[in-house]
Amino acid sequence: MIPVIEAVAFASVQDMAALVLVVSAAGYLAWQGWRVVRKKSAGCGGCGSCASTQPRESQPFVEAATIKQIAPKP
Amino acid sequence: MAEGALRSLAVDGVIGGVGGVLVFLPQIMFLFFFIAILEDCGYMARAAYLMDKLMSRVGLSGKSFIPLLSSFACAIPGVMAARVIEDRRDRLTTILVAPLMSCSARLPVYGILIAAFLPATWWIQGLTMFAMYLVGIVAAAGVALALKKTLLRGPTPPFVLELPAYKWPSLRLVVHRMLDRGWEFIKRAGTLILAVSIVIWAMLYYPHDAATVEAPFAARRAAVEARLANAPADGPERAELEEELAAVDNEIAGAYQRQSILGRMGHWIEPVVKPLGWDWRIGCAAIASFPAREVIVATLGVIYNLGKDVDPGEEEGQTQLTEALRSATWDGSDPPRPVYNVPVALSIMVFFSLCAQCAATLAVIKRETNSWRWPLFTFVYMTVLAYVGALVTYQVGMLLV
Numbered sequence: 001m002i003p004v005i006e007a008v009a010f011a012s013v014q015d016m017a018a019l020v021l022v023v024s025a026a027g028y029l030a031w032q033g034w035r036v037v038r039k040k041s042a043g044c045g046g047c048g049s050c051a052s053t054q055p056r057e058s059q060p061f062v063e064a065a066t067i068k069q070i071a072p073k074p
Numbered sequence: 075m076a077e078g079a080l081r082s083l084a085v086d087g088v089i090g091g092v093g094g095v096l097v098f099l100p101q102i103m104f105l106f107f108f109i110a111i112l113e114d115c116g117y118m119a120r121a122a123y124l125m126d127k128l129m130s131r132v133g134l135s136g137k138s139f140i141p142l143l144s145s146f147a148c149a150i151p152g153v154m155a156a157r158v159i160e161d162r163r164d165r166l167t168t169i170l171v172a173p174l175m176s177c178s179a180r181l182p183v184y185g186i187l188i189a190a191f192l193p194a195t196w197w198i199q200g201l202t203m204f205a206m207y208l209v210g211i212v213a214a215a216g217v218a219l220a221l222k223k224t225l226l227r228g229p230t231p232p233f234v235l236e237l238p239a240y241k242w243p244s245l246r247l248v249v250h251r252m253l254d255r256g257w258e259f260i261k262r263a264g265t266l267i268l269a270v271s272i273v274i275w276a277m278l279y280y281p282h283d284a285a286t287v288e289a290p291f292a293a294r295r296a297a298v299e300a301r302l303a304n305a306p307a308d309g310p311e312r313a314e315l316e317e318e319l320a321a322v323d324n325e326i327a328g329a330y331q332r333q334s335i336l337g338r339m340g341h342w343i344e345p346v347v348k349p350l351g352w353d354w355r356i357g358c359a360a361i362a363s364f365p366a367r368e369v370i371v372a373t374l375g376v377i378y379n380l381g382k383d384v385d386p387g388e389e390e391g392q393t394q395l396t397e398a399l400r401s402a403t404w405d406g407s408d409p410p411r412p413v414y415n416v417p418v419a420l421s422i423m424v425f426f427s428l429c430a431q432c433a434a435t436l437a438v439i440k441r442e443t444n445s446w447r448w449p450l451f452t453f454v455y456m457t458v459l460a461y462v463g464a465l466v467t468y469q470v471g472m473l474l475v
Contacts, residue, residue: 014078018276021083025272032266033365036437 079282083275087376091271094375094395095263095368098182103256105178109147110251114243118143119235126233132215133222135159135233138168142214145175146207147255149435153442163226169442170221170452171214173435176207176427178259179368183426186371190396191419202420209427213459266365271372274362277336278377287329295322331355331377332405350425350461351418351468353404360425367431371395378402417471421464429460 075081112118118140126136137159145152152172159165176184184206192199222228288295298319305312331337340354347357359373378398403410430436436449443449 012078014076014080018079018083021080022272022276025269025276028265028269029273029365032269033433036433 087275090375091372094371106255107252110248111243116238116240119237132219145172149173150438153438161231163228167221171218174210174214176210182368182371187419190399206427267372270369274373274376278334350421350464353413364431365433417468421468424467425460425464428463430456
């Protein structure tokens, strides 16, 4: 096993500050992973790079209809 | 700031990682600008109509075209837009192949590798970028055909679509969408990519055991430093010694990386990725990119900049990362053998064009299909396809080079 804990020497404030940031980043990633699994942010907008302007209630860009639907009702 | 962990985290982890991704913001905004114009002018429905005949050859109808075209921006709205397809088999096939379209997250990966390793002729670089988009399209057609002939066999339903009127796109709407997506990209770089960069930095920095790592180099470094102290200020010898000192420092940085957590993990997976022409660093970066593929640029930025003194090149468009990638060599190779060449760059790009490296997309597939079976299927088939594609690309490429 890699002796991570023993090797991390708290020699300075820099070391401690870096470690706090690393733990925060790891915690954030774990939280994000949990959200994806729990479907909280798995919807549109979850990845943050889509083209939809209405992230959570996206509509299809083009409505499709069958002939029956678009034909005028008698 | 004095030398130390926090300084290394800021310079190598944050600036080297997030900075490498942020430089692609203009390209991303251009992509969304043109997609917004296409969406807003009413062309999409016409394109779907025009593509119907072509799509029917792979067992799909024109209705699948819009979800697939949307997937070039992002697979998530593409998968969700497949709801418009009434036929269950067609809808499922469209959902399963939508992640093969080259989304905007792949753009930074292509951009950095094409800029670094393809000849700086606009048509070669442009054709390579186009070829990467084509790889995804051809693979999607092949997979759709295979699915429609096996797992999801069934007739192609007739295609009926109401065409909206053509109109001039609204400049306000197009600019709004472009800025909105640009801001989302920045937010993503400031959250997910920042967090991954910090974790990758930590895995590459710790355990930072200076006594063990630097001991083998101490005598050599001290000797060079002593000669440097006695060298005349303006003499040619001084420049040579400074280069030698930088080389020793880079060797020390390499030794730190090899004994880091990521370095040790990377050496375990190296046998798997070596047939693709990749060293352990690329393998680690590819694995770190499974939650979100654009993370690879940040990861490579951290891996290749950490502790190293890399001067940005003088050529136009050359960044510190492209220079670092060009100068990367295989560990222990004597004389130093470059890791990257054109087949390796193409192999990485083909892998990224075919691999399912987006957790959010897989989660949406699960939601749309109401089962974990289909996202799992997507992940497995795309990963296998990506590995085989990258393997063939590298092996064939090496035969031709």
